[in-house]
Amino acid sequence: MSEIVKFLATVLYYVEKKNFPLAVAFKRAYLYNKPRKIDSNLLYDYSKRLILSYYALPQGKRSFKVRYWLENKENIEIKFPNWMEEKLSTLLDIKALKGKLKERWVWARINLLKTDIDKIYRELEGKNIEFESDKDFYYMIKIKKSSVRLSSLSIVKDCKLIIHDKGSSLVVEALKPEIGEKVVDLSSAPGIKASLYMMLTENRAEIFLADVDFKRLLKEYSLLKRCGVDLSKIHIIYQDSTKNSVIRSDKILLDAPCSSSGMINNDPSILLKLWDNEKIERFAKLQKSLLSESLKITANKLVYAVCSLFPEEGEKVIEDYYEIAEKPFSNYQSGYSLFKVGEKSNRTFPHTDSTEGFFISTLNLTKL
Ligand SMILES: C[S@@+](CC[C@H](N)C(=O)[O-])C[C@H]1O[C@@H](n2cnc3c(N)ncnc32)[C@H](O)[C@@H]1O
Structure with a gap:
């Protein structure tokens, strides 16, 4: 077996059998199976495109799939699971999206x-x-x-x-960070958005960081420390935010757990976890429950965001709050027009914004 076939088959193994994200699978394969004489950037590009074409590969052994891909790589299409293809083709320019996924940024x-x-x-x-x-x-x-x-x-x-990603920055900017205010982030780990919030307020905001995953909270604390965040302004809350303990805050961030379908450019292994749409229904239920619980907090403003391409996790979660919803950015496109609340939200996409696929909307809680 050639070195490159062996390498790509190892990447595929880690993604398929171990559920590793592409970056981790690639790193592992590179550590144990590094092919000589091939540039690592090209190798990463091949690995990414192989996984993006996963649903177009023939049945058979991994080495067979890899050989097939290598022989046909100029013509082989990027393919999403059938249900996802059908759904997205009614919502966005799926051809443009797939075209952009071939690029690297x-x-x-x-x-x-x-x-x-x-x-x-x-x-x-x-x-x-x-x-x-x-x-x-x-x-x-x-x-x-x-x-x-x-x-x-x-x-x-x-x-x-x-x-x-720039989409992450848009989520934080939608909150319009201000010095001196209190913010609660109800699903906060690993803390990327929290650290940006503190940067934009020059470490002069106070932030309550909740998450249900204790290990992720530990990582978040260490990330914030390394990022130069003033830890005296940070309060870590280990909780299931569907049973929230925070009573009052100036602003709320609900950057909800989601299918991560908006992140397939960064990590195409997500496609393998989306082989059926059962996961979307589960996330939608959790997102609605997190949102209704967060609305019990006394606050002025809430930003709801997900890194998902599906309306079930975006427009459909906030559609009951149409009256208090506000579109965060006038210079970014609106949410899906099939939904009335689309006009009061933003969506970003790889093919239109060179960002991950985010859904963002603001709820003006003073109107409640
Ligand atoms: C999209 S990530 C948040 C990313 C984070 N805001 C950042 O910018 O780094 C979603 C997070 O929600 C957490 N989560 C999932 N279910 C939760 C729940 N019921 N209550 C609180 N956090 C939850 C996950 O552990 C995960 O860390």
Whole structure:
């Protein structure tokens, strides 16, 4: 078996059998099975496209599937599970979405709690990393080409440059962070949005961070520490937020657990977990329960967000709150027009915004 077939079959094994995200599967395969004479960027690109085409591969052994993909890679289509293809084709330009998934881009945030913009620009230029600054948010950059692994850079290890999608920044910006306020984040781990919130308020907000997963909360605490967040302003709450304990806050963030279908560009292994739509129904139920519980908190504003392409997790969750819903950004497209509340929400997509697929809406709780 050629080295490359062996490598890609190992990636496929980790994704299929161990349920590893693509980045983890790739790292493991690279550690044990690194092919000689092939550029790691190209290898990653192959791994990503193989997984994106998973549903178009023939039945058979993994090595057979990989060989088939390698022989047909210029023509083989990206394929989603049938139910997902059907659903999405009524909602968005599925061909444009698939076309964009073949590209590679990475968003990163300059962490102004630990560094400044000029230093990061100099550092990236010194390493010949191609990037562009974002038109909306001065602290975001889009990395277009890099011959070094970004995770190996000291600025990334030191949390001076944080790899995260621009869609995540939009969710936080929708809250319009202000110095001195109290915020509760009801499903907060691993803390990417919380750390941005603290950066935008120069560590002068107070934030209550809830999550049902204790291990993820521990990781969140350590991430916030590494990111230079003032830990005296952080309160960790280990809770199931469908039975919330917070009574009062200025603002609420509900960045709800979801199918992650909006993240397939970053991690196509998500497609394998979406082989049927049962998961979507389960998430929708949980999201509705989290939302109705969070509305018991006395607060002025709530931002509801999910990284999902499906209306069941977005428009349908907030449609009962049409009267108090507000569209966060006028310069971003609205939610799906099949739903009335679509006009009071935003959606971002890989093919239109070069971001992950996010749904975001604001609820004005002063109108309740
Ligand atoms: C989309 S992630 C949140 C990402 C986070 N806001 C960030 O920016 O880093 C969803 C989180 O919801 C948590 N979660 C799932 N069910 C929950 C529940 N019933 N109560 C509280 N948190 C929950 C998961 O453990 C997960 O950490």
